[in-house]
Amino acid sequence: MIGFQKLALDALLTPLKHTLTDKIMSGEFIDQSKEEIQASVRILLESGLRKMDLVSREEFDAQCLMLEKTRTQLDELSQQLKELEQSHHS
Numbered sequence: 001m002i003g004f005q006k007l008a009l010d011a012l013l014t015p016l017k018h019t020l021t022d023k024i025m026s027g028e029f030i031d032q033s034k035e036e037i038q039a040s041v042r043i044l045l046e047s048g049l050r051k052m053d054l055v056s057r058e059e060f061d062a063q064c065l066m067l068e069k070t071r072t073q074l075d076e077l078s079q080q081l082k083e084l085e086q087s088h089h090s
Helices: 001-027 034-051 059-090
Strands: none
Touching: 001 034
């Protein structure tokens, strides 16, 4: 999982780094205040995060719960099928 997290972080930070470098080299930030620069960086980060198609922690937890319930149901159905097959062959 750590490898995936690093790839995801690199995917976000690499374009951000290039964009910021371009803006700095072009002098775009020269006349901006610290707050304006922070707002620009925040907008770039939010844009990058949206492109990554991330889900909230709540959505992730809800999906995990649903998956756990589905696995339990599948296990129960598999057991019922096994029992039916055994009783049919008896």
